[in-house]
Amino acid sequence: MRIALLSTSDTDLLSARASAADYGLANPGRTDPVQWDDLLASADMVVARFLGSPQVYRAEIERIRATGKPVVVLGGEQAPDAALMEQSTVPIGIAGQAHSYLAEGGATNLDQLHAFLSDTVLLSGVGFEPPVRHPAWGLLRQPTGEQDLPGRPDERRPKIAVLFYRAQYVAGNTAYVEALADAIDAGGGIGVPLFTTTLRDAPDDLIDHLAGYDALITTVLAAGGNRPQRPPPVSPTKAGTWPHSPGWTSRSCRASA
Structure with a gap:
């Protein structure tokens, strides 16, 4: 199963690329939303992580949600951003756990984020591990x-x-x-x-x-x-x-x- 990861954090994209998971990747801060069409069309669901408010990324969020696919919207800080998470179409608890994987970061956590969302949202039954915690x-x-x-x-x-x-x-x-x-x-x-x-x-x-x-x-x-x-x-x-x-x-x- 393929997950589109749109993140304004290049470290998210580096970690996802280094993982063994099937991700489609883009930085929405550097990519025109029109160029996302192929990426979104090929994905089973979308994770978007923005460093900013829902108002700043209103057009991008609407474009993603218009695909009709499951969407997780998260903030780019260590602490969860409730205003952005509310833009998700999945249950808020799933969005919160997805944030934990990205906040901890690294290839292992991006691999398990893919497994977590595949299991809980796409119902793949693959199973998943909790986020690996790193020292502060x-x-x-x-x-x-x-x-x-x-x-x-x-x-x-x-x-x-x-x-x-x-x-x-x-x-x-x-x-x-x-x-x-x-x-x-x-x-x-x-x-x-x-x-x-x-x-x-x-x-x-x-x-x-x-x-x-x-x-x-x-x-x-x-x-x-x-x-x-x-x-x-x-x-x-x-x-x-x-x-x-x-x-x-x-x-x-x-x-x-």
């Missing part, structure tokens, strides 16, 4: 190398956390973060890639852990709203002065969230 935050890799600056034993290398979204981690989309950490290492610092679901309501243990760094570079929103215009804007990274290396000044750059 963690290190992509442990820091390596000497702590002192070469030839300057009285000055230690600044330790820099590079924060990125957990969704990127579970989707395996981490090359850009590792490249940035490697560049920090090459420049005389210690780059530590660290994934997290959010900084807007960060757990206490993450805050305590971050206190041990000299500076942070973040591609994760620390404040602000959750309703970007399409296409979603990139979020600014932030970096502070590295106090143990006077020659290194603070910079800012932009990276996708």
